[in-house]
Amino acid sequence: MTTQPLGVGLLGLGTVGTGVARVLLAKRSALEARVGRPVRITCVLVRDLAKPRGVDLGEVRLVTDAQEVIGDPHTEVVVEVIGGEEPARSLIIEAIRQGKHVVTANKEVMAKHGPMILRAAAERGVSVAYEASVGGGIPLIGPFQLDLAANDITSVVGIVNGTTNYILTRMSESGASFADALKEAQDLGYAEPDPTNDVEAWDAAYKLAILASLAFGAPVGPQQVWREGITQVSQRDIQYAAELGYRIKLLAIARLVGGQVEARVHPALVHQGSMLASVDGSFNAVQIEGDLIGTALFYGRGAGSEPTSSAVIADLIALGTSVGRGSLQSQRASVPLRPMQNLQTRYFLRLLTLDRPGVMAAIATVLGDRGISLASVVQKESVVLGDDVPGAEIVLTTHIASEAAVQEAITTLQRMPVVRSIGALYRVFE
Amino acid sequence: MTTQPLGVGLLGLGTVGTGVARVLLAKRSALEARVGRPVRITCVLVRDLAKPRGVDLGEVRLVTDAQEVIGDPHTEVVVEVIGGEEPARSLIIEAIRQGKHVVTANKEVMAKHGPMILRAAAERGVSVAYEASVGGGIPLIGPFQLDLAANDITSVVGIVNGTTNYILTRMSESGASFADALKEAQDLGYAEPDPTNDVEAWDAAYKLAILASLAFGAPVGPQQVWREGITQVSQRDIQYAAELGYRIKLLAIARLVGGQVEARVHPALVHQGSMLASVDGSFNAVQIEGDLIGTALFYGRGAGSEPTSSAVIADLIALGTSVGRGSLQSQRASVPLRPMQNLQTRYFLRLLTLDRPGVMAAIATVLGDRGISLASVVQKESVVLGDDVPGAEIVLTTHIASEAAVQEAITTLQRMPVVRSIGALYRVFE
Numbered sequence: 001m002t003t004q005p006l007g008v009g010l011l012g013l014g015t016v017g018t019g020v021a022r023v024l025l026a027k028r029s030a031l032e033a034r035v036g037r038p039v040r041i042t043c044v045l046v047r048d049l050a051k052p053r054g055v056d057l058g059e060v061r062l063v064t065d066a067q068e069v070i071g072d073p074h075t076e077v078v079v080e081v082i083g084g085e086e087p088a089r090s091l092i093i094e095a096i097r098q099g100k101h102v103v104t105a106n107k108e109v110m111a112k113h114g115p116m117i118l119r120a121a122a123e124r125g126v127s128v129a130y131e132a133s134v135g136g137g138i139p140l141i142g143p144f145q146l147d148l149a150a151n152d153i154t155s156v157v158g159i160v161n162g163t164t165n166y167i168l169t170r171m172s173e174s175g176a177s178f179a180d181a182l183k184e185a186q187d188l189g190y191a192e193p194d195p196t197n198d199v200e201a202w203d204a205a206y207k208l209a210i211l212a213s214l215a216f217g218a219p220v221g222p223q224q225v226w227r228e229g230i231t232q233v234s235q236r237d238i239q240y241a242a243e244l245g246y247r248i249k250l251l252a253i254a255r256l257v258g259g260q261v262e263a264r265v266h267p268a269l270v271h272q273g274s275m276l277a278s279v280d281g282s283f284n285a286v287q288i289e290g291d292l293i294g295t296a297l298f299y300g301r302g303a304g305s306e307p308t309s310s311a312v313i314a315d316l317i318a319l320g321t322s323v324g325r326g327s328l329q330s331q332r333a334s335v336p337l338r339p340m341q342n343l344q345t346r347y348f349l350r351l352l353t354l355d356r357p358g359v360m361a362a363i364a365t366v367l368g369d370r371g372i373s374l375a376s377v378v379q380k381e382s383v384v385l386g387d388d389v390p391g392a393e394i395v396l397t398t399h400i401a402s403e404a405a406v407q408e409a410i411t412t413l414q415r416m417p418v419v420r421s422i423g424a425l426y427r428v429f430e
Numbered sequence: 431m432t433t434q435p436l437g438v439g440l441l442g443l444g445t446v447g448t449g450v451a452r453v454l455l456a457k458r459s460a461l462e463a464r465v466g467r468p469v470r471i472t473c474v475l476v477r478d479l480a481k482p483r484g485v486d487l488g489e490v491r492l493v494t495d496a497q498e499v500i501g502d503p504h505t506e507v508v509v510e511v512i513g514g515e516e517p518a519r520s521l522i523i524e525a526i527r528q529g530k531h532v533v534t535a536n537k538e539v540m541a542k543h544g545p546m547i548l549r550a551a552a553e554r555g556v557s558v559a560y561e562a563s564v565g566g567g568i569p570l571i572g573p574f575q576l577d578l579a580a581n582d583i584t585s586v587v588g589i590v591n592g593t594t595n596y597i598l599t600r601m602s603e604s605g606a607s608f609a610d611a612l613k614e615a616q617d618l619g620y621a622e623p624d625p626t627n628d629v630e631a632w633d634a635a636y637k638l639a640i641l642a643s644l645a646f647g648a649p650v651g652p653q654q655v656w657r658e659g660i661t662q663v664s665q666r667d668i669q670y671a672a673e674l675g676y677r678i679k680l681l682a683i684a685r686l687v688g689g690q691v692e693a694r695v696h697p698a699l700v701h702q703g704s705m706l707a708s709v710d711g712s713f714n715a716v717q718i719e720g721d722l723i724g725t726a727l728f729y730g731r732g733a734g735s736e737p738t739s740s741a742v743i744a745d746l747i748a749l750g751t752s753v754g755r756g757s758l759q760s761q762r763a764s765v766p767l768r769p770m771q772n773l774q775t776r777y778f779l780r781l782l783t784l785d786r787p788g789v790m791a792a793i794a795t796v797l798g799d800r801g802i803s804l805a806s807v808v809q810k811e812s813v814v815l816g817d818d819v820p821g822a823e824i825v826l827t828t829h830i831a832s833e834a835a836v837q838e839a840i841t842t843l844q845r846m847p848v849v850r851s852i853g854a855l856y857r858v859f860e
Contacts, residue, residue: 023580023722034579131577137723139569139577147561147569149464150453150743275729278708283725292453292740293567293730295713299705300726310722313580322752 005038006320009075009100011045011066011091012082013053016105016132019305020079020312022055031313035320042075043068045082070095077319079312080104089113096120096128103315105132105308111206115219129315134207135160135284137307138300142314144214151290153215155255157429160207162282162302163191163198164230164250168267169280172238172247178231190282200229204252204265211286212254212263218335220254220263226340228266237350237424240395241269244348244376247277251429260338269348269397269428275299276429343403346375346430348395350423351413355382355390359418363394366412370405372398385420397428435468436750439505439530441475441496441521442512443483446535446562449735450509450742452485461743465750472505473498475512500525507749509742510534519543526550526558533745535562535738541636545649559745564637565590565714567737568730572744574644581720583645585685587859590637592712592732593621593628594660594680598697599710602668602677608661620712630659634682634695641716642684642693648765650684650693656770658696667780667854670825671699674778674806677707681859690768699778699858705729706859773833776805776860778825780853781843785812785820789848793824796842800835802828815850827858 008024010017024031024041031039043061045068063069070078070091078095080102082088089109095102102121104110110117110133121128131141135158144153159165163185170181182199185191197203205225212220230250241248246269255262270277275297279285284302289295301307353359360379367374378395385391398406406425413419438454440447454461454471461469473491475498493499500508500521508525510532512518519539525532532551534540540547540563551558561571565588574583589595593615600611612629615621627633635655642650660680671678676699685692700707705727709715714732719725731737783789790809797804808825815821828836836855843849 027580031580137720138726139573142577143569143573146748147572147744148740149747150457150461150740273708275705275708278703278705290567290740292736292743294737296568296728296730298726298728301724306722307724310578310580310720313722314577317579318576 003037005040005074006035006316007040007042007072007074007076008316009042009044009069009072009078011069011078011080013044013046013062014081014083015305016081016308016312017044018054019309020081021057023309023313025055025057031317034317037320039316039320040074042072045069066091066094070098070100075100077101077103077316079316080106081312082106083108085109085112092117092128093120096124096126099124099126101126101319102128103132103312103319104128104130105312106130107133107203107206107210111209111222114210114213127319129319130210131315132308132311134210135286135298136300136302136304137310138284138286138298138302139311139314140211140286140298141214142318143298148288148290148293148296151292153288153290155253155289156211156215156286157276158208158211158252158284158286159249159276159279160252160284160286160302161198161201161204161250162284163195164201164204165279165284166190166282167199168230168233168248168250171233171235172242175235177235178233199231201227201250201265204250208252208254208263208265211252212261215254215288216256216261216335218261218332220261220335224263224337226264226266230267232424233267234424237426240350240378241348242272243378244269244397245272246270246428247272248426249276249279251276253429257338260336262338262343264340264343267426269426341402341404341407344400345403346400346428347398347406348424348426348428349398351394351396352383352385352420352423353392353394354418354420355392356418359392360394362416362418363413366409366416367396367398370409372401372405372409375399391420393423433467435470435504436465436746437470437472437502437504437506438746439472439474439499439502439508441499441508441510443474443476443492444511444513445735446511446738446742447474448484449739450511451487453739453743455485455487461747464747467750469746469750470504472502475499496521496524500528500530505530507531507533507746509746510536511742512536513538515539515542522547522558523550526554526556529554529556531556531749532558533562533742533749534558534560535742536560537563537633537636537640541639541652544640544643557749559749560640561745562738562741564640565716565728566730566732566734567740568714568716568728568732569741569744570641570716570728571644572748573728578718578720578723578726581722583718583720585683585719586641586645586716587706588638588641588682588714588716589679589706589709590682590714590716590732591628591631591634591680592714593625594631594634595709595714596620596712597629598660598663598678598680601663601665602672605665607665608663629661631657631680631695634680638682638684638693638695641682642691645684645718646686646691646765648691648762650691650765654693654767656694656696660697662854663697664854667856670780670808671778672702673808674827675702676700676858677702678856679706679709681706683859687768690766692768692773694770694773697856699856771832771834771837774830775833776830776858777828777836778854778856778858779828781824781826782813782815782850782853783822783824784848784850785822786848789822790824792846792848793843796839796846797826797828800839802831802835802839805829821850823853
């Protein structure tokens with residue numbers, strides 16, 4: 001056992017950084033017993049030296065120049081908890097260049113630049129660990145790299161954004177509109193004042209890119225992820241879905257189909273009673289299919305200072321004890337992407353039509369002609385369309401159909417005079 | 431990178447052993463890439479050399495003398511997949527004595543003798559890894575030892591026996607009796623011809639002892655686990671529970687309460703819609719509470735050749751890459767056990783009484799006098815007792831009460847002339 005302390009340099013002292021510092025100080029003796037040597041914070045990069053902090057760092061230096069953290073000879077591991085693409089990316093690269101291990105919670109940087117960063121780290125003989133970048137405190141990257149390593153992974157399906165899951169849960173429980181549920185999430189601090197990153201599913205797409213790259217051993221970038229957010233999810237759809245035995249969740253799905261990767265993030269219908277449907281509020285879960293394990297699922301808090309700190313500290317322990325996780329590079333340079341048009345799945349479709357004889361037959365014909373078979377049809381009492389015209393609301397679910405056929409059918413339906421509007425189109429997760 | 435092969439000696443070639451051998455051979459190149467050196471089976475202990483095997487082991491020697499496996503100079507890791515207490519325990523000890531690492535799937539040995547085995551391994555400078563002993567393919571021991579290491583764990587609650595969960599799921603879904611559901615499980619190979627180990631919850635108690643020891647850093651033995659099986663669970667109770675919004679599951683619960691460990695395995699009512707209630711069929715799940723992560727849950731297949739092989743191979747990779755998990759010993763020599771009488775929880779009680787005025791008042795008085803407050807009461811239309819006497823069936827749930835008070839109330843109720851029998855008493859998991 002060496003007595004050389006494990007020197008930790010912190011880049012960032014926001015919510016996560018403060019949490020990490022607090023745990024490092026409060027649990028020092030337990031951590032040192034686990035790592036087998038002293039653990040010390042060397043110095044901490046902050047933006048504003050004068051800002052009051054929620055943690056007493058004692059003698060630890062606060063600095064405004066990142067080089068003082070990275071270049072400190074006692075810094076053995078750089079913990080990047082700034083977030084966002086720049087300057088985080090450049091600082092990670094600089095830390096690697098200077099021969100420092102890196103622990104990062106940065107999903108955007110790892111999703112966009114992970115392959116390059118891991119290659120640079122391997123060349124320099126250091127590790128980059130990023131457990132905290134996906135699923136907060138839920139162990140995911142560790143299990144992928146070690147516990148599930150004997151498996152060929154065929155699919156990863158997750159609820160990986162707590163903000164949107166909170167909004168959808170509230171809409172389901174309280175009957176709130178999307179706008180009201182978003183406002184509530186903002187008031188509680190679950191959603192940002194500008195919620196775009198969450199509700200347009202960028203955050204989920206970043207996380208899916210990281211998970212898919214790990215699962216399939218080949219880089220998958222966020223631009224390869226088909227992405228639809230939840231802003232169009234209506235209370236009507238949530239109610240219809242519930243009547244049919246489903247809940248609507250924002251799913252991040254990556255699957256290997258015929259040697260191609262299918263990667264998509266969109267709202268989907270999930271069977272009530274399934275594990276994923278039971279993931280409520282701001283919780284996250286990731287369901288994994290492997291050839292040996294079959295189905296496994298990991299569930300927990302996907303964000304927040306303390307869960308994220310738990311993951312950062314786990315990475316620190318791994319690095320401090322030379323477990324060296326995070327340094328695995330992709331085994332393959334690339335994997336072909338499966339075009340979204342080739343997707344085969346079930347669909348949920350809600351249409352507003354004129355209330356006339358023959359409408360149902362016309363719609364069914366459009367679908368049937370394209371090989372789309374109906375699994376269920378619901379038409380309730382008449383509704384009144386915007387211009388006082390009596391109308392009908394028709395909700396259909398299909399058996400497995402191709403995305404290309406469904407999109408073509410939608411285009412045709414939209415052009416029909418009896419169809420007033422396509423209220424919603426969702427994919428159903430089996 | 432060394433080119434010295436990782437020599438694996440197999441003790442046992444039953445269901446799990448065959449699975450492990452098959453994966454080691456079928457995934458050889460992927461494993462070698464992961465471990466960084468060749469992986470070879472040295473030789474395999476079997477009981478009967480003539481028995482046909484479900485795997486083609488090629489040149490690998492089958493032997494009937496364990497010493498040939500353990501003592502083979504090329505054996506670096508001994509994989510024990512014999513099961514049961516002896517000779518497995520002695521062979522593990524012998525392997526350690528000869529300086530070999532050990533991977534075991536043996537819950538009985540690790541629950542009963544884990545502390546002694548881990549101490550012996552540490553003294554000899556080898557590792558004993560036992561991921562496969564709990565939860566089959568679900569990563570649990572790895573996460574406890576590394577991913578959740580920054581957490582103070584306060585509770586572990588699991589559905590850790592697939593056989594009993596299958597039986598309870600079938601009783602809930604199909605209305606089958608315990609006997610019929612057990613028969614079905616036996617026909618499907620989920621339950622043994624002698625099901626005692628599963629239905630009397632010995633298996634779950636072993637697994638809970640292992641999980642509690644890891645979670646609380648102190649040895650907890652199976653004899654310290656309060657244990658009730660599922661043979662008394664009736665279809666009536668399942669139906670009443672469902673009406674009240676609960677499902678009945680065999681839960682393994684370990685909690686730290688006031689510095690004492692509460693460890694118990696018994697059927698319990700679990701809220702419908704909760705993650706644990708959604709764990710159906712032969713699946714397992716373990717829910718963990720930690721100070722940083724809050725609640726996390728791990729779900730998957732808890733048994734079977736392939737999931738168990740997944741865990742064994744993960745341990746092999748860890749040992750082959752010097753991750754050295756499994757070698758952690760308890761930080762504390764012991765932790766005080768919380769007496770079952772001190773348990774504070776909610777209860778579900780079903781009583782058969784005579785159908786007379788004043789019966790409900792008398793029962794409520796017995797409970798109220800002992801500080802047991804009622805949360806719900808259901809009394810349906812009259813039932814006919816065994817001897818054609820008209821009776822009533824009363825189902826109560828309580829607010830939080832103490833086990834001591836409830837047991838005392840039950841004793842008093844049983845002595846009352848108007849109470850024919852105590853149909854059921856369950857604890858409610860919150």
